[in-house]
Amino acid sequence: MNKLFSSLQARLLFALTIVLLVVGVTLWAGVDWSTKREANRDLDRQLVQTVILLQLTLQNSTLGNSVSLPELSGRAESADKPFWQVPPSFEILTRESRVLVRSQDFPEALRKASSGLESRIVHGREWRVFTQADDRQGVTYRVAMSRTVSEVRGEELQRRFVQPLLWALPVFLLAALVAMRQSLAPLRRLEQAVARQEADDPGPLDIERRQIPLELQGLVARLDHLLQQVSAVLVRQRAFAAAAGHELRTPLAGLKAQLGVVQRSREVKQRERALAKAGHSIDRMTQLVEQLLLLARSDNQAPSNLQSSLDLAVLMGKVIADYREKGQQVGVAIVFESRPASIRLQGNATLLKSMLVNLLDNALRFSPQESEITVQLTASEQQIKLRVRDQGPGIPLQERQHVFDPFYRGSDEPRSGSGLGLTIVQAIAEFHQGQAVLQEAPGGGNEAVITLPVTI
Amino acid sequence: MRILLVEDDAVLGDGLSEGLRLGGHTVDWLSDGREAEQALDTDAFDVVVLDLALPGCSGLTILSRWRAARHQEPVLVLTASGHIQDRVAGLDLGADDYVVKPVDLDELEARLRALVRRANGHVDDYLHHGPVCMSRADKRVWVNQQPIDLSAHEFALLDALLERPGRLVSREQLESRLYGWGGGPESNSLQVLIHKLRHHIGVHRIETVRGLGYRLAP
Numbered sequence: 001m002n003k004l005f006s007s008l009q010a011r012l013l014f015a016l017t018i019v020l021l022v023v024g025v026t027l028w029a030g031v032d033w034s035t036k037r038e039a040n041r042d043l044d045r046q047l048v049q050t051v052i053l054l055q056l057t058l059q060n061s062t063l064g065n066s067v068s069l070p071e072l073s074g075r076a077e078s079a080d081k082p083f084w085q086v087p088p089s090f091e092i093l094t095r096e097s098r099v100l101v102r103s104q105d106f107p108e109a110l111r112k113a114s115s116g117l118e119s120r121i122v123h124g125r126e127w128r129v130f131t132q133a134d135d136r137q138g139v140t141y142r143v144a145m146s147r148t149v150s151e152v153r154g155e156e157l158q159r160r161f162v163q164p165l166l167w168a169l170p171v172f173l174l175a176a177l178v179a180m181r182q183s184l185a186p187l188r189r190l191e192q193a194v195a196r197q198e199a200d201d202p203g204p205l206d207i208e209r210r211q212i213p214l215e216l217q218g219l220v221a222r223l224d225h226l227l228q229q230v231s232a233v234l235v236r237q238r239a240f241a242a243a244a245g246h247e248l249r250t251p252l253a254g255l256k257a258q259l260g261v262v263q264r265s266r267e268v269k270q271r272e273r274a275l276a277k278a279g280h281s282i283d284r285m286t287q288l289v290e291q292l293l294l295l296a297r298s299d300n301q302a303p304s305n306l307q308s309s310l311d312l313a314v315l316m317g318k319v320i321a322d323y324r325e326k327g328q329q330v331g332v333a334i335v336f337e338s339r340p341a342s343i344r345l346q347g348n349a350t351l352l353k354s355m356l357v358n359l360l361d362n363a364l365r366f367s368p369q370e371s372e373i374t375v376q377l378t379a380s381e382q383q384i385k386l387r388v389r390d391q392g393p394g395i396p397l398q399e400r401q402h403v404f405d406p407f408y409r410g411s412d413e414p415r416s417g418s419g420l421g422l423t424i425v426q427a428i429a430e431f432h433q434g435q436a437v438l439q440e441a442p443g444g445g446n447e448a449v450i451t452l453p454v455t456i
Numbered sequence: 457m458r459i460l461l462v463e464d465d466a467v468l469g470d471g472l473s474e475g476l477r478l479g480g481h482t483v484d485w486l487s488d489g490r491e492a493e494q495a496l497d498t499d500a501f502d503v504v505v506l507d508l509a510l511p512g513c514s515g516l517t518i519l520s521r522w523r524a525a526r527h528q529e530p531v532l533v534l535t536a537s538g539h540i541q542d543r544v545a546g547l548d549l550g551a552d553d554y555v556v557k558p559v560d561l562d563e564l565e566a567r568l569r570a571l572v573r574r575a576n577g578h579v580d581d582y583l584h585h586g587p588v589c590m591s592r593a594d595k596r597v598w599v600n601q602q603p604i605d606l607s608a609h610e611f612a613l614l615d616a617l618l619e620r621p622g623r624l625v626s627r628e629q630l631e632s633r634l635y636g637w638g639g640g641p642e643s644n645s646l647q648v649l650i651h652k653l654r655h656h657i658g659v660h661r662i663e664t665v666r667g668l669g670y671r672l673a674p
Contacts, residue, residue: 242537249536250465250509253557257471260561264478274474277467284467 008187009180016176024165040128043145044117047130050088050143055134058092058100093140100139110144186213190220200234202227243407247288247419255281284418291420295406298351298427307346312384312452313338313377315349319356320375327360331369334360338377343384346455347432355428358421359388359448366392366446379454383434386450389441403438425450457502457572457615458633461485462492462518463534464510468557472505475561480595480608481568484636489513496522499632501529502572505564508535508546516549523550530571534559569593576619585621585672588657590614599657609634610653617662617672626669 091102091111109122113129120127129144190212193205204224212220258281261274320336327334356375363373371391378385395403402408404426407419422438425448429436434452441447459476463469464487473485484501486492489510496504508515519531533551535542543554552571555564569581569592581593589598595611597604606614616625616633631646650670654662663673 242539246536249557250468253534253536253559254465254467254471256558257468257475257561259471260475261471261478264475264561270474274471277470281467 009177009184012180013173013176017173020169020172043128044130047088047117047128047143047145050090051130051132051141054090054092054141054143055137058137058139088143088145090141090143093142095138095140106142106144110142113142113144183213186211186216190216194223197227202231202234204228240406243419244288244292247407248285251281251284251288254278255285288418288420291418291424294351294354295420295424295427298424298431307348309344309346310349310352312343312345312347312352312386313341315352316356316375316377316386319353319360323357323360327364327373330364330367332364332367332371332373334373334375336375336377340379343377343379345384345432345452347452351428351431355425355450356386356388358425359386359450362421362425362448363388363390363392363446366390366394368392382454384452384454386452387447389447390445391441391443392445394440394445395438400438404436422448457568457612458482458500458636459484459568460492460495460499460501460504460529462489462505462510462515463487463507465507468507472561472564476565476568479561479565480612481565482612482633482636489515489518493518493521496527496529497525500629502575502633503568504529504531505568506531506533506551508533508537508542516546519546519551520549528575530575532564532567532571566593583615583618583621585618586661588614588618588661588672590618597657604656606653606656609649610656613649613653614657617670621672622674624665624669624671630669 089103089106091106092100094100107122107127110120110127110129113120113131115131115133118129118131120129125146127144127146129142131140131142133140189207190205193207197203197205204227205220207220209217255278258274258278262271262278265271265274316338317336320334324334360373360375367373367390373391374387374389376385376387376389378387404422406423409419422436426436429450429452432452433455434450437449437451439447439449459481461469461473461476461483463472463485466487469485469487473483476483484495484499486495487510490513492504492506495501506515506519510518515533515535519533522529522531530552531550532553532555533546534555534557535546536557538556546554552574553567555567573579573581573592581591583590583592587600590596590611592615597606597611597614612634613630616630627646634646634649650662650664661673663671665671
């Protein structure tokens, strides 16, 4: 049953049948009411005409023409005949209430009917009785008819309503079914188009626009848009996976080559040197894998997870204190300033730390000796800005838009980094509903600006 | 073999050049495509190992320029990408072999040997001249079916002479083949080496062409 009602076609058909029934019942009631009224009117007219006829007959008979009135009352013994074929019952009374003429079947109960038209129930039958006094003739006419209106009504309804309905309903339902199937054809086409989609390579639905009904155009457009987005994400993910594999191959090849040297060499010194280099390769791969995991973490987590209220200024201060030594080794000083001294926000401390470490790694890679890296943290009512500025040569304008792409390396960039640093920075900024931009610093060099919304 | 290795990754370049040297080859390692181009213009190599991902200049660009400049040296392309279309592009541009990282040293060596063999018109890894027979694959030498022991340098020297038996090989060619750009430890080290080799395979088998070089006696 549920299955039946989940079908649009069944639902429409059901609704149509209901509507049809309601219309049918209303029509029935209307026809019923109007036939009843008409039948009543006919009956009354007939009664009045009968009285007039009786008046004329009585007049004639008093003029000498003998008319046998009881003949009129000879009722046909046919109860199954419709009322208009049955002659009415009647009585004619003198002024003294003496019966002049009375048909045999005139009901006793009607003998006290007052003047005018009246309805009475006698032995379960409804009678309509018309009483008229003729002062000139000095008699009172009373004509009555058993009202078997339901008979009339039944016939009328049968004729005017039920019969047409009996053949109209199936025809109508059949027509409705055909029309519905026809109208629902675009839905089936849509289903087929969706069924043709490949999970690993989705694309636009490829339905001709004029074949899509107006009501479905929005849905199809949205589906197309969604499929295109999914396709783009898939392409990006595949490119990323390929690039990640590619990036792992070089240190892996280095490791293998160095191990080959270890196998071939008989000199202890040479083997030790090769093993140390193999260790470097493993370090590089470890770093790359860690970066990939970090990226996966910042991509996958729901933003509400693993967040806590923290002081960004304190957190960044700690990272920089740890990083200073690394800078000093290559002769680069790190300057940190935060205004105000305490900046609170909702965030993930581990990810935010990684973000700054990656920014510092990037800045350090571009920094010449005896230069400075400036880290500046500012907060306004709505947003927090973290700026990391180096005094290096900067990145050419046309390359700047690619720096956040995974594994992108500038033409003059040394190959020491994993190629994921800035990608991770961007992912972490977006994880915190912020954004990352790389621009030219006022005195040349790069300036990375991270904008985070205030969320406290 | 004298091998030119063009690889920008420090650890990989070092490992490959050391490993190939231990296999008895002379390896010159460069990490820049433009330098490699100059090297090829001025020096003779038996085979080139070329990494495609080089800073500043793609390996494929370098390769197509080499081929346009009529450099005939066999080139083995070393790359991190295993895509078929990349391989096809590389081979179409004039690469002779295509190896995806990471590569096994033994396999790389065998492939390089095969390239050199093909370039010199040999059918297998055996070189013959008179009673002297050499197996390049397992680095063994026989004279009159008697196996003899040679050092790596002696073997490389004999290899160079056996490649084109009866033809003159110049001092410079032999030195560059043996020592690359590092040069011999002494200025007369080639002469010392020739002397030792003559001792092993018979004095009369190597002729000196005064002022020009050496050749195997016909």
